[in-house]
Amino acid sequence: MRTLEQAAAFVDDVGLALLLPKADVVLPSLWEQVNGSPERNWAIREADGTFVRWSDELSFLWGAKDDLPAAGLVCVGKHLAKVVACIAPRLVATLVAANGAEPEGTDLLVAETIREAGPLTGPQLREATGLAKKEGDKAIVSLHHTLVLTSSHLVEQDGPWGALAHDLVERKWPLPRRLPSTENARTELARLVLDRTGELTAADLGGALGWRRSEAAAVLEQVGEGRDEEGFRIWTTI
Numbered sequence: 001m002r003t004l005e006q007a008a009a010f011v012d013d014v015g016l017a018l019l020l021p022k023a024d025v026v027l028p029s030l031w032e033q034v035n036g037s038p039e040r041n042w043a044i045r046e047a048d049g050t051f052v053r054w055s056d057e058l059s060f061l062w063g064a065k066d067d068l069p070a071a072g073l074v075c076v077g078k079h080l081a082k083v084v085a086c087i088a089p090r091l092v093a094t095l096v097a098a099n100g101a102e103p104e105g106t107d108l109l110v111a112e113t114i115r116e117a118g119p120l121t122g123p124q125l126r127e128a129t130g131l132a133k134k135e136g137d138k139a140i141v142s143l144h145h146t147l148v149l150t151s152s153h154l155v156e157q158d159g160p161w162g163a164l165a166h167d168l169v170e171r172k173w174p175l176p177r178r179l180p181s182t183e184n185a186r187t188e189l190a191r192l193v194l195d196r197t198g199e200l201t202a203a204d205l206g207g208a209l210g211w212r213r214s215e216a217a218a219v220l221e222q223v224g225e226g227r228d229e230e231g232f233r234i235w236t237t238i
Contacts, residue, residue, distance in 0.1 A: 097185035
């Protein structure tokens, strides 16, 4: 996999994916498709271990995480499992309905500032709000988690690295006037993950989608066939 179109097609096929694999998270990762395996051979090194350069696979992936949302191909952000995830555009409204929350306090200030000003990078946001870096960064992560903000595009700045701009999910990925109910949205997402994995525990599903185990278990009872095994319950596809 070496093109944005191929990466977008993979995400559209699986629906939900992490950018990089994470231990104990059942979702597939874009890295595994780019690299051909989950092994973290991220750098090219000399025989003595001296760093030479980043691998071609990682270089592509690192650019893709910013280029995919910029091109309107994939929704990317810290939306799942507390790490950067890739969401097929067709599932954005479903994920918002399942996991979205109204911002409060500092989160609300950040969201409203971006609503009025348009997409902002971390430094631009701090300049606009007067927030300290730690406070602003914390709010951005929280707003990604609750599906209020998402990655927009990379903004060039002084130095070798650009800065990621964040935008409202509803502006970057226009949502339908009426979202699915939370119950229906969670059922759809649980069925999608279960169908791809074949079997899940409540911890598996909750860890991937950010739900409490009790919430995940209740949804799995609706979409899978459960069995008790060595002190815990496993659900399989019906």
